[in-house]
Amino acid sequence: MLIxxxxxxxxxxxxxxxxxCSNCHTMHNSQGRSEMATYGGxxxxxxxxxxxxxxxxxxxxxxxxxxxxxxxxxxxKSRIPQVFHNADTDLAAGNFKYLADADDxxxxxxxxxxxxxxxxxxxxxxxxxxxxxxxxxxxxxxGVYGCHGDRSKTNQIDAIKGAHHKNDGILKFGSIEESAQAxxxxxxxxxxxxxxxxxxxxxxxEEANWMGQSPGALVHNEYxxxxxxxxxxxxxxxxxxxxxxxxxxxGYYHGNGTDxxxxxxxxxxxxxxxxxxxxxxxxTEYQDYDTYNIDVPVARTTIPDTPSNAVxxxxxxxxxxxxxxxxxxxxxxxxxxxxxxxxxxxxxxxSKS
Numbered sequence: 001m002l003i004x005x006x007x008x009x010x011x012x013x014x015x016x017x018x019x020x021c022s023n024c025h026t027m028h029n030s031q032g033r034s035e036m037a038t039y040g041g042x043x044x045x046x047x048x049x050x051x052x053x054x055x056x057x058x059x060x061x062x063x064x065x066x067x068x069x070x071x072x073x074x075x076x077k078s079r080i081p082q083v084f085h086n087a088d089t090d091l092a093a094g095n096f097k098y099l100a101d102a103d104d105x106x107x108x109x110x111x112x113x114x115x116x117x118x119x120x121x122x123x124x125x126x127x128x129x130x131x132x133x134x135x136x137x138x139x140x141x142x143g144v145y146g147c148h149g150d151r152s153k154t155n156q157i158d159a160i161k162g163a164h165h166k167n168d169g170i171l172k173f174g175s176i177e178e179s180a181q182a183x184x185x186x187x188x189x190x191x192x193x194x195x196x197x198x199x200x201x202x203x204x205x206e207e208a209n210w211m212g213q214s215p216g217a218l219v220h221n222e223y224x225x226x227x228x229x230x231x232x233x234x235x236x237x238x239x240x241x242x243x244x245x246x247x248x249x250x251g252y253y254h255g256n257g258t259d260x261x262x263x264x265x266x267x268x269x270x271x272x273x274x275x276x277x278x279x280x281x282x283x284t285e286y287q288d289y290d291t292y293n294i295d296v297p298v299a300r301t302t303i304p305d306t307p308s309n310a311v312x313x314x315x316x317x318x319x320x321x322x323x324x325x326x327x328x329x330x331x332x333x334x335x336x337x338x339x340x341x342x343x344x345x346x347x348x349x350x351s352k353s
Contacts, residue, residue, distance in 0.1 A: 016164065016165065016166055016167055016168045016169070016193070017078065017164045017165055018077065018078055018079065019071065019072045019076050019077050019078030019079075020072055020076040020078070023071045023072045023076070023077075023078040024050055024051060024057070024071075024078060024164075025048070025049045025050055025051065026049055026050075026051050027049065029044075029045045029049075036051060037050065037051045037052065037056075038051065038052070038056075039051045039052025039056035039057050039060055040052050040053075040055055040056030040057065040059050040060050040061075040062075041056070042055070042056040046157060047155055047157040047158055047161075048157050048158075048161060050157060053111070053156065053157065054111070054140075054141035054142060054148075054156055054157070054160075055084070055109075055111040055112060055141065057080055058080060058081060058082060058083045058084070059082065059083060059084035059085070059096065059112070060080065060082060061082075061085065062084050062085065062086060062097070063086050064082075064085055064086060064087075065085060065086055065087035065089070066082060066085060066087075067081065067082050067085055067087065067089045067090070067091050067095075067210075067212045068080065068081050068082060068091075068209070068210065068212045069082055081210040081212065083095065083096055083326055084096040084097055084112060085097065088329075089212070090324075090328070091210045091211055091212055092207070092210060092211040092215070092220075092221055092325075093197075093324060093325035093326040094106065094324035094325060094326040094327045094328040094333070095326065095327060095328070096109070096112050096326055096327045097327075098327045098328055098329050099112060099327055101329075102331075103121075104121075104331055104332055105327050105328060105329065105330065105331065105332075105333065106324070106326055106327020106328065106333060107139065107325075107326060107327065107333075108121075108136070108139055109139055109140065109141055109146075110136070110137045110138065110139055110140055111140070111141070122134050122135055122136065122138070124249040124250055125250060125253075126249075126250040126251060126252035126253040126254075127249060127250070127251070127252070128232065128247075128250075128251030128252045129232070129233060129234035129248065129249075129251050130234070131145070131234065131248075131249050132144075132145060133145055133249070140156050141156055142156040142157075142159040142160050142198075143155060143156045143158070143159035144159075146159070147199060147245075148160055148197070148198040148199060148200075149163065149192050149198055149200065150192060150200060151200060151234075151235050151248075152235070160192060160198055162192075162193065163191075163192040163193040163198050164193070165193070166191065166192075166193020166194060168193055168194055168206075170188055170194065171188065171194065171196065171204065171205060171206045172205075172206055172208045173205055173206065173207050173208055173221075173222070173306055173307050188203065189201050189202055189203040189224075189240050196221075196223075196224070196242070199237070199242075199245050200235075200237075201236055201237045201240055201245070202224065202237050202240060202241070202242055202244075202245045203224040203240040203241075203303065204221060204222055204223050204224050204242065204303060205221060205222035205303045205304070205307070206221055207219060207220055207221050207307065215294050216294055217291060217292045217293075217294065217309035218307055218308075218309050219307060220292065220294055220297065220307050221297075221307075222299075222300055222303050222304060222307055222308070223241075223242045223297065223298075223299040223300065223318055223320060224239075224240055224241045224242060224299060224300065224303060225241050225242075225243065225274055225298070225299025225300060225301060225315070225316025225317075225318050226239040226241055226274050226301060226316065227274070227275060227276045227301065227314075227316065228274065228275065229243075229254055229272060229273060229274045229275060230244070230254075230274070231254075232244060232247035232248060232251040232254050233248065233251075234248055235248065236248075238254070238274075239274070241274055241299065241316075241318065242299065242318055242319065242320055243273040243274045243299070243318045243319045243320075244274070246319040253270055253273075254273065254274070271317075271322070272317060273316075273317055273318050273319050273321075274299075274316060274317070274318065275316065275317055276313060276314065276315065276316060276317075277289065277298060277311065277313070277315050277316065277317055277348065278313055284351075285349050285350050285351035285352065286348055286349065286350065287313070287350075288350035288351075289311055289347055289348050289350060290310065290311050290312070291309060291310070291311060292307075292308065292309045292310065292311055293347050295335055295336065295343075295344060295347065296321055296322070296335065296344050296347040296348065297318075297320060297321055298311055298315040298316060298317065298318070298321060299315065299316040299317075299318040299320075299321075300314070300315060300316065301314050301315075301316060302314075317348070321348075322334055322335060322344065323335065
């Protein structure tokens with residue numbers, strides 16, 4: 001395999017991704033008459049000369065137990081978060097391994113679910129805007145039928161092209177092993193590489209180790225929220241929030257009129273999101289949630305400079321307060337077993353514990 005080098009002329013050209021170019025790319029996909037683009041058991045050539053597609057890189061070893069793998073050695077290592085691995089050390093978005101247990105435990109991404117139970121639900125529940133995701137094998141990681149990257153691009157790698165090389169330090173919290181990246185917070189959201197986890201238009205603060213090492217009250221992502229649920233569209237997250245992003249596919253869950261949600265005021269028909277936790281309901285059951293709970297995270301109207309362990313009356317209920325983004329061990333991606341326990345509910349609804 002040929003190894004090619006990029007020499008950065010200034011800090012402005014430094015890429016977020018670390019390590020040798022050849023850790024991720026191959027020039028001709030051929031060495032000794034063997035294919036080189038084989039990450040995750042895949043084969044064939046990929047756009048942008050990558051050695052794997054989304055799943056090939058981020059589900060590199062499905063039988064392994066590492067939630068972050070390292071490719072390369074010495075000071076040329078590349079660290080890759082694993083969205084599918086065979087351990088309960090789940091990253092912030094969860095672990096696609098739970099789809100092997102039941103299809104209702106995660107998003108049925110085509111490249112993963114073709115190995116699983118095929119009990120798919122299409123179109124997405126609350127599909128207000130006509131996503132086109134109407135049958136098995138359509139939902140992808142990125143692109144027009146996926147979540148990450150440019151949602152006008154059909155090819156997944158084309159949809160995130162260049163994003164891994166964007167200097168995204170503005171979004172990062174904490175320290176990164178093998179890196180001198182300084183901690184910094186931000187919520188840019190105006191480019192794919194500066195959007196929270198490559199979710200175009202979403203603002204937030206990213207924990208530098210993907211919450212793969214001892215997540216807790218002071219080690220977690222920070223999510224953007226607003227006080228007041230709004231409308232939604234197919235390709236633009238309302239108010240740059242993570243809940244607004246979910247609404248691109250599940251729009252009827254987030255409406256501001258008398259559509260499927262039944263309006264946006266109490267008494268609610270669906271659990272509210274993008275609304276303050278308790279400022280709108282003073283001296284009630286919610287205000288005893290005052291210390292950040294990693295199992296029931298909240299969003300912030302302003303992303304803090306460092307992850308905060310405090311919860312106050314400006315903080316926001318969001319979709320991810322109750323659900324995982326990728327997959328989890330419980331029904332409908334819920335963060336706790338709500339059929340057996342109220343453990344998650346009573347974090348907010350303290351008087352009902």
